[in-house]
Amino acid sequence: MTLALHVPRDSAVHRLPAGVKLLALAVLAVVLFVLPTPLAAGAALAGVLVVGLLAARLPIAVLAGQARAVRWWLLGLLVVHALTTDVVTAVHVALRLLALVLAAAVVTATTRVSEMVAVVERLCAPLRLVGVRPARVGLVVTMALRFIPLLTDRADRIREAQAARGGPARGLRGLRTTVAPLLVQVLQMAHDVSEALDARGADDVPPPRRRRSPALETR
Amino acid sequence: MRLRRPGAAVPGPDVADPARGIELRGVGHRYGDRVVLADVQLTLTEARIGVVGANGSGKSTFARLLNGLVVPSEGRVLVDGLDTRTQVRAVRRRVGFVFQDPDAQIVHPTVAEDVAYGLENQGVPADERTERVAEVLARHGLAGHADHPAHLLSGGQKQLLAIAGVLVMRPARIVFDEPTTLLDLVNARRVGELIAGLAQQVVVVTHQLDLLDGFDRVLVVDRGRVVTDAAPGPAVAAYRRLMADR
Numbered sequence A: 001m002t003l004a005l006h007v008p009r010d011s012a013v014h015r016l017p018a019g020v021k022l023l024a025l026a027v028l029a030v031v032l033f034v035l036p037t038p039l040a041a042g043a044a045l046a047g048v049l050v051v052g053l054l055a056a057r058l059p060i061a062v063l064a065g066q067a068r069a070v071r072w073w074l075l076g077l078l079v080v081h082a083l084t085t086d087v088v089t090a091v092h093v094a095l096r097l098l099a100l101v102l103a104a105a106v107v108t109a110t111t112r113v114s115e116m117v118a119v120v121e122r123l124c125a126p127l128r129l130v131g132v133r134p135a136r137v138g139l140v141v142t143m144a145l146r147f148i149p150l151l152t153d154r155a156d157r158i159r160e161a162q163a164a165r166g167g168p169a170r171g172l173r174g175l176r177t178t179v180a181p182l183l184v185q186v187l188q189m190a191h192d193v194s195e196a197l198d199a200r201g202a203d204d205v206p207p208p209r210r211r212r213s214p215a216l217e218t219r
Numbered sequence B: 001m002r003l004r005r006p007g008a009a010v011p012g013p014d015v016a017d018p019a020r021g022i023e024l025r026g027v028g029h030r031y032g033d034r035v036v037l038a039d040v041q042l043t044l045t046e047a048r049i050g051v052v053g054a055n056g057s058g059k060s061t062f063a064r065l066l067n068g069l070v071v072p073s074e075g076r077v078l079v080d081g082l083d084t085r086t087q088v089r090a091v092r093r094r095v096g097f098v099f100q101d102p103d104a105q106i107v108h109p110t111v112a113e114d115v116a117y118g119l120e121n122q123g124v125p126a127d128e129r130t131e132r133v134a135e136v137l138a139r140h141g142l143a144g145h146a147d148h149p150a151h152l153l154s155g156g157q158k159q160l161l162a163i164a165g166v167l168v169m170r171p172a173r174i175v176f177d178e179p180t181t182l183l184d185l186v187n188a189r190r191v192g193e194l195i196a197g198l199a200q201q202v203v204v205v206t207h208q209l210d211l212l213d214g215f216d217r218v219l220v221v222d223r224g225r226v227v228t229d230a231a232p233g234p235a236v237a238a239y240r241r242l243m244a245d246r
Helices: A018-034 A039-057 A062-071 A071-082 A087-109 A113-130 A132-165 A171-199 B059-065 B088-094 B111-122 B124-141 B157-168 B185-196 B232-244
Strands: B022-032 B034-044 B049-052 B074-079 B095-096 B171-176 B201-207 B218-221 B224-228
Touching: A018 A087, A018 A113, A039 A062, A039 A087, A039 A113, A062 A071, A062 A087, A071 A087, A071 B124, A113 A132, A113 B111, A132 A171, A171 B095, B022 B059, B034 B059, B034 B224, B049 B059, B049 B232, B059 B171, B059 B201, B059 B218, B088 B095, B095 B157, B124 B157, B124 B218, B157 B185, B218 B232, B224 B232
Parallel strands: B049 B201, B049 B218, B095 B171, B171 B201
Antiparallel strands: B022 B034, B022 B074, B218 B224
């Protein structure tokens, strides 16, 4: 699994502050819902493509990949709206969703994760008043982005191992037999990652004496 | 990104004496009722120190004691005279730690951002961070991968990234916990060469005995005790005899 991450380029879009890009994305979402016409959605989509492909000089594959990822949603929306309302509304809804997905992809591809996280931390700054640490919120966001592909990979490995021994690799049965071993691996990984965070200076308090259960400690 | 738990223990005075090396004074450790280390009395001042032992012998716990990831149930661990129990922050700045599985150590989605993580925790200014990250990535052949997603790197590249993330913090000592276990021969050799070329004091826990060539001292850990403490030749021979008797 590949998350749409930063695509380094020297462009004006890349140089824009992350906060500005996220604000623009939010404004675009509001505008698309305030101006409920297919023309507005089409214009927004064209604008997003111009910004992404020409101004930010992103490879077309980056945006095409994102469109591919939501193609079944788009198709479903198109069909449902065509059947329940009319074709114009169906096209409008699909165009609106596609424009927003691609706009989000442009923001993601032109912004480093660290810049994005810095914005999250700034937005969370007022939460200090109620004891929330913005840096910790930022770390959670960062680690979620880092570990989603890793967990997907681990789940694939478990499915492969089960399939190699004749187990169900797909379907509901496959999902059921994957969940328990994946959960065990996730817990073990969470423990290892917490040690790594400690080792890299994320927190400076001494660890408790009994950090792990005897079952986990076999080293 | 600086992280500090509210009410965190305030580190003791940072009065380090590098000549003292790492001292383990009457160290023991237990998980519940299970004793994993007992009566360890050592002073580690050599540049290259290896630790070998069977699975479950206590060697990884031993490694974790050296930078305060594990605080001993009994005794004290001192790094340059700093106690891992009360001055863990200062200790961790001096002792880097490389884990067996780099996937557990890499916490940021892209290569350069992950290398910068430890520096952010140390409060290093952004300009200096960028410079140091670029320098360490170039030195370890990762310059072309700076903006790549970490999860797309090969196993060898991930381990190099994990090591780069430690080296960029410029610790005086580095503990490696089975750094080559998950690597193929070529990457294991690369990591071995990298370790051999480091200026820092290095403690390596390993099952790969040829990694210990040229080391100054090797400890054999068995059932929670250091049973041999010698030069690599005699220590490895003792370890082989120990394993042959099982």
